[in-house]
Amino acid sequence: MRAVSVDKDNNKMTHKIRVIVADDHECIRVGVKYLLQARPNIEVVGEAADTHGLAVLLDACACDVVVSDIAMPGIDGSSNAVPFLRRLLRRRPHPHVVALTMVGNGHLLSGLQSIGVSGIIDKRDAAQTLVDAIAVVVSGRVHLSEQVRVALNVAQRAPHLYANALSAREWEVFQLYAQGLAVHEIAERLQRxxxxxxxxxxxxxxxxxxxxxxxxxxxxxxxxxI
Incomplete structure (x- = not known):
């Protein structure tokens, strides 16, 4: 059940939306909490700087919405929270997820939708749209910020490209290659x-x-x- 408070002026019960904020940049967490704590129907119940901290919080307290960066440190040591969010969204029941990102690649954003992320907010749009996004996803609908909609529209106009999410092995290879390893070095390290x-x-x-x-x-x- 959601947290319940009493509106003393109107003497009626109001349901607060419980939110966990996860981002590896403290300034982002502070900004998001500032936006949310000003709303009487939202309660920030915890914050995390990586997916390990997020996992601990989710085990310790109930929440309705996770507002999470997708490029923060993962449990496996990578700078990618998507595998963790994918596992979270496979649970029954699970909180709604609003992803925060600076990524403008429509194919990756589409991949987030495919794993069940119901809100995607470009960080440049957060101040204007984050509060609305939380209310929308709690109601069971999808919310995309303006920058995200633009990126998705561009991707949809490129039919020769694929919008599938990367597999765990593809992501592993992508990271190692981006970090400067040659194909033969990756093959040796991963024994493939x-x-x-x-x-x-x-x-x-x-x-x-x-x-x-x-x-x-x-x-x-x-x-x-990198």
Whole structure:
């Protein structure tokens, strides 16, 4: 059940939406909490700087909505919270998830929708739309900020690209390649063939809508991999 408070002026019960805020940048967490704590129908019940902290909070307290960055440190040591959010959204029941991001790649954003993220907010839009997004997702609907809608529309106009989410192995190869390892070095580290690594790298780039090595490096910078 949601937290309940009493409106003394109107002498009636109001249900507060319980929110956990997760982002590895303290300034973002402070800003988000400032926006939310000004709303009488929202209660921030915890904050986390990585997915490990988020997991601990979710086990310790009930919440209705998780507002989470997607490029914060993961439990596996990567700078990617998406695998954790995917596992969270497979639970029954699970909180709603509003993703915060600076990523402008429509194919990755579409991948977030495919795993059940019901709110996606570009951080540049957060001040104007985050509170509305929380109310919308709690009602069972989807909320996308303006920058996110633009990116998704661009991706939809490129039918030769794929909007699938990366597999765990593709993401692993993508990260290592972005960090400067050659295909043969990744193959040796992961104990796979060079052909397999090349295939997974190409598949990851295709799914993310990346055409060149420069695109790959720039995208990795955007999401904090390098």
């Amino acid at each position: 063939s060079g052909k397999t690594i090349s295939t997974q790298k190409r598949s990851a780039m295709r799914k993310l809508g990346l055409e060149t090595e420069d695109d790959l490096v720039e995208y990795a910078r955007q999401i904090g991999v």
